[in-house]
Amino acid sequence: MIEVIQKYYGRWVVTKFVKEHNHAVLPPSRVRYVAPEEYADLEPFIGMEFPTHEDAQTFYYAYASRVGFDVRIRLSRRSTRDESFVMRRFVCTKEGFTPYEENFDDGGGGGGGGKRRRNRTPTREGCKAMFEVIKKDYERWIVSKLVLEHTHELAVAPSRVHYIQSQSEVVVLAKSGGGGTPRETASALNSLAPQIGEPGRGGLDHHHHHPTGGEQDARNDTREAAGQSSFVIGVEETQSLLDYFKRLQDENPAFFYAFQVDKNDCLISVFWADAKARMSYYCFGDAVTFDSSFLGNKSMLPFVTFTGVNHHLQSVIFGSALLTCDSEASFVWVFENWLLAMCSRPPVSLVTDHSEVIGAAAAKVFPSTRHRINKWSILSRTRENLSNIYSKHATFQAEFESCVLASETVEAFESDWSSILDRYGLRENLWLQSVYGFRHQWVSVYTKDAFSAEISATRRPESLSRFYEKYFNTKTSLLVFVSLFEQAVSCWYENEALEDFANMYTKPVLKTPSLLLKQAAEFYTRTIFDVFQDEFIESLGYHVDRVEDGEVCKYSVAKDEDARTTCVVTYASSEKKASCSCCKFEVSGILCRHILRVLPIVGVCALSEEYILKRWTKNAKNGFVLDECVRYNDICRDATKYAKEGSSSMEVYKVAKEALQMAFGEVVAAKKSIGCTM
Numbered sequence: 084m085i086e087v088i089q090k091y092y093g094r095w096v097v098t099k100f101v102k103e104h105n106h107a108v109l110p111p112s113r114v115r116y117v118a119p120e121e122y123a124d125l126e127p128f129i130g131m132e133f134p135t136h137e138d139a140q141t142f143y144y145a146y147a148s149r150v151g152f153d154v155r156i157r158l159s160r161r162s163t164r165d166e167s168f169v170m171r172r173f174v175c176t177k178e179g180f181t182p183y184e185e186n187f188d189d190g191g192g193g194g195g196g197g198k199r200r201r202n203r204t205p206t207r208e209g210c211k212a213m214f215e216v217i218k219k220d221y222e223r224w225i226v227s228k229l230v231l232e233h234t235h236e237l238a239v240a241p242s243r244v245h246y247i248q249s250q251s252e253v254v255v256l257a258k259s260g261g262g263g264t265p266r267e268t269a270s271a272l273n274s275l276a277p278q279i280g281e282p283g284r285g286g287l288d289h290h291h292h293h294p295t296g297g298e299q300d301a302r303n304d305t306r307e308a309a310g311q312s313s314f315v316i317g318v319e320e321t322q323s324l325l326d327y328f329k330r331l332q333d334e335n336p337a338f339f340y341a342f343q344v345d346k347n348d349c350l351i352s353v354f355w356a357d358a359k360a361r362m363s364y365y366c367f368g369d370a371v372t373f374d375s376s377f378l379g380n381k382s383m384l385p386f387v388t389f390t391g392v393n394h395h396l397q398s399v400i401f402g403s404a405l406l407t408c409d410s411e412a413s414f415v416w417v418f419e420n421w422l423l424a425m426c427s428r429p430p431v432s433l434v435t436d437h438s439e440v441i442g443a444a445a446a447k448v449f450p451s452t453r454h455r456i457n458k459w460s461i462l463s464r465t466r467e468n469l470s471n472i473y474s475k476h477a478t479f480q481a482e483f484e485s486c487v488l489a490s491e492t493v494e495a496f497e498s499d500w501s502s503i504l505d506r507y508g509l510r511e512n513l514w515l516q517s518v519y520g521f522r523h524q525w526v527s528v529y530t531k532d533a534f535s536a537e538i539s540a541t542r543r544p545e546s547l548s549r550f551y552e553k554y555f556n557t558k559t560s561l562l563v564f565v566s567l568f569e570q571a572v573s574c575w576y577e578n579e580a581l582e583d584f585a586n587m588y589t590k591p592v593l594k595t596p597s598l599l600l601k602q603a604a605e606f607y608t609r610t611i612f613d614v615f616q617d618e619f620i621e622s623l624g625y626h627v628d629r630v631e632d633g634e635v636c637k638y639s640v641a642k643d644e645d646a647r648t649t650c651v652v653t654y655a656s657s658e659k660k661a662s663c664s665c666c667k668f669e670v671s672g673i674l675c676r677h678i679l680r681v682l683p684i685v686g687v688c689a690l691s692e693e694y695i696l697k698r699w700t701k702n703a704k705n706g707f708v709l710d711e712c713v714r715y716n717d718i719c720r721d722a723t724k725y726a727k728e729g730s731s732s733m734e735v736y737k738v739a740k741e742a743l744q745m746a747f748g749e750v751v752a753a754k755k756s757i758g759c760t761m
């Protein structure tokens with residue numbers, strides 16, 4: 084028997100296994116798949132149709148047996164309405180990479196002294212072969228994605244596969260041994276129970292070099308000897324990673340990567356961003372977070388990421404990098420290459436960890452971007468530096484976080500900060516003096532001068548930190564690391580796709596029959612509408628006083644007549660524009676409760692377009708990005724035809740190359756004249 088449990092991001096781990104049988108077993112080299120006769124000789128193709136997803140699975144399993152590889156289900160998606168399948172993805176069993184820790188077990192004998200020893204050879208080699216079907220209607224499944232090429236040697240030659248017609252089915256039998264006539268094979272099938280043979284043992288090619296334990300230990304020893312910020316990646320591992328990225332770029336030219344090597348060809352820095360990350364940036368790249376929190380940890384890979392939030396308030400990746408050095412020059416390099424990947428379009432705001440070298444690099448590369456410090460990192464380090472205060476005083480954390488996160492005005496913050504210092508005897512605390520010195524970069528009330536996509540000052544953003552800490556240590560080879568990271572990010576992509584799908588077929592529940600809410604429900608995603616509706620409901624508890632008349636009126640908006648929560652809303656009747664002293668709209672792109680309270684008073688029943696940011700709407704990804712994808716695919720199709728005709732002879736090839744170079748120069752000139760667009 085075999086038992087598996089799901090661990091993370093689609094990984095299933097064997098927890099129980101009994102190999103012995105109490106009866107005679109048939110040869111394990113035989114594979115039996117059953118497929119309808121009309122599928123027997125077909126090759127899969129994009130647009131291929133099946134009546135059910137089971138038929139699609141049967142076909143692909145039979146095809147795999149015929150060609151010579153094994154299949155597993157990589158991903159499935161279900162309908163949010165009835166939980167039925169709407170997508171199935173099948174991949175080669177050699178897809179991805181075997182995590183480092185799965186190749187070892189805790190040996191307790193054999194002279195191992197309890198040390199970890201190699202248990203089995205990795206069976207995954209990064210193969211990209213896949214077959215995906217999606218449901219179009221009740222009786223139609225369409226092949227939507229297909230990769231036929233494998234990166235490894237196939238286990239069974241086509242001549243070793245036999246088809247035996249039996250009633251209305253074709254049985255596919257893959258054999259690793261010698262031939263045998265169809266009659267002999269048919270006779271053997273009469274007693275053959277369905278079973279899966281061992282997968283083919285194709286060797287690892289040079290694109291997928293996995294460092295040995297010795298290489299990794301040496302890598303760690305070198306890092307410890309060189310200092311905390313030093314991390315050495317060997318020549319072979321460097322070449323394997325770059326070969327892998329080159330292949331990804333060959334498969335999709337929109338994949339971007341850049342790297343630095345030293346005089347010994349060892350990797351210094353590498354940055355990469357896939358097509359999805361680059362397109363996501365065009366939709367949601369106004370506010371970016373640069374996470375470098377793992378650079379100071381000698382047990383972790385020196386990994387950094389650029390992230391943001393989408394229109395469902397989910398985290399999205401804009402690019403990733405490995406940096407073996409944490410110097411200002413290294414950060415300048417990664418910032419410049421990331422900006423190049425994003426077509427030189429800087430973000431409105433950039434959040435980083437507190438670091439002088441990062442700050443200096445950001446100022447050089449992003450001079451027009453509002454640079455902020457990650458307040459959650461400051462709060463975490465405050466807890467470490469004031470651990471005795473946190474343990475002695477149960478109310479300190481709530482008071483401190485309320486002060487830095489929820490203060491409505493600068494005066495309120497300064498007053499509360501001073502009170503906390505006096506109440507807990509912290510006037511001479513060096514840590515608090517330090518963070519107070521750069522409060523304009525992390526305290527919420529001081530960071531209202533630029534958009535940050537921050538819906539709530541107290542809402543901590545989604546993070547991959549726990550995933551990094553568990554799986555991305557220095558014992559992990561780079562290729563395994565990249566593969567696992569791709570799986571983690573693909574989970575984010577799938578969650579985004581599920582939310583997109585849900586927004587197409589569901590409508591939010593309105594808590595009150597307001598025209599403003601009805602309009603907002605039409606435009607906003609479900610997640611953003613919930614935020615907007617909460618603001619609207621809260622606004623009903625506020626009272627309004629007009630404090631200034633004229634072309635531009637001013638209103639004092641407060642709750643329970645509390646002066647500390649009073650905000651001033653300014654409304655220009657001629658332009659029908661409103662602004663609030665709380666600056667929530669400027670920071671988050673969502674109207675605040677104060678403006679929502681004033682709008683009905685001035686007779687506004689519908690939101691103008693300027694108050695509905697496209698990045699928060701259901702159509703956030705429509706328009707430019709989708710049009711560009713169409714243009715890209717159209718040019719690719721033309722380029723394929725061009726290459727076919729242009730390679731027919733050497734004379735034609737020379738003409739084609741010259742014409743292509745001239746055309747490319749014109750395209751580059753056109754891009755420069757209108758500004759870079761992806």
